[in-house]
Amino acid sequence: MISFLDKAVLQFDRALQTLVPNAAKATRPSPAEKLEEADLDPNERKHSSGLMRINHTGEVCAQALYAGQATTAKLAAVRKEMEHAADEEIDHLVWCEQRLYDLGSKPSMLNPLFYGASFVIGAGAGLISDKLSLGFVAATEDQVCIHLQKHMATLPTQDEKSKAVLAQMHIDEARHKAMALEAGGYEFPQPIMAIMTQLSKVMTTTTYRI
Ligand SMILES: [Fe+2]
Numbered sequence: 001m002i003s004f005l006d007k008a009v010l011q012f013d014r015a016l017q018t019l020v021p022n023a024a025k026a027t028r029p030s031p032a033e034k035l036e037e038a039d040l041d042p043n044e045r046k047h048s049s050g051l052m053r054i055n056h057t058g059e060v061c062a063q064a065l066y067a068g069q070a071t072t073a074k075l076a077a078v079r080k081e082m083e084h085a086a087d088e089e090i091d092h093l094v095w096c097e098q099r100l101y102d103l104g105s106k107p108s109m110l111n112p113l114f115y116g117a118s119f120v121i122g123a124g125a126g127l128i129s130d131k132l133s134l135g136f137v138a139a140t141e142d143q144v145c146i147h148l149q150k151h152m153a154t155l156p157t158q159d160e161k162s163k164a165v166l167a168q169m170h171i172d173e174a175r176h177k178a179m180a181l182e183a184g185g186y187e188f189p190q191p192i193m194a195i196m197t198q199l200s201k202v203m204t205t206t207t208y209r210i
């Protein structure tokens with residue numbers, strides 16, 4: 001049996017992997033790799049960086065949500081799928097981080113805060129039920145898909161590298177959402193989704209800048 005201390009050490013390691021620069025390793029190469037770096041003026045670079053910083057923090061939140069629920073939820077039937085999804089989120093995290101550095105920028109300073117908050121939400125939902133836990137995954141992925149679509153439409157047109165990263169993420173996130181719903185996750189009613197949209201606005205408006 002895994003002791004509480006072992007679990008705590010594993011969790012700490014996972015948090016560090018998410019929050020320390022260059023600590024995580026992707027299993028798939030970045031979709032941006034084969035594309036040419038675009039010529040961006042300072043304003044365009046700032047905008048691309050802001051959007052990629054938001055997406056990076058979104059992936060930090062995803063890691064924390066999965067980590068939180070893994071400590072409390074049973075999820076026996078979908079454990080494999082959840083682990084596979086979490087691996088794909090690490091790819092996303094690494095791709096966004098790499099893209100930020102290529103743009104001459106860096107991840108948000110607020111990431112530890114968002115990690116902590118998302119971990120608590122994930123663990124709390126997992127304590128209540130697997131259905132709620134999976135519902136949170138579906139709702140979060142839904143929010144992420146909306147951001148990704150918006151960002152793909154507003155990135156500087158010549159920034160093909162950032163767009164390629166977001167396009168692959170969108171494919172993966174839509175699949176994660178479908179998996180969570182198929183596994184029995186609650187489809188949250190509109191008022192709850194509206195609250196989640198407000199919460200995600202706090203994240204996006206702050207991390208665009210810092
Ligand atoms: Fe992701």
Ligand SMILES: [Fe+2]
Nearest residue numbers: 141172173176
């Ligand atoms: Fe995802």
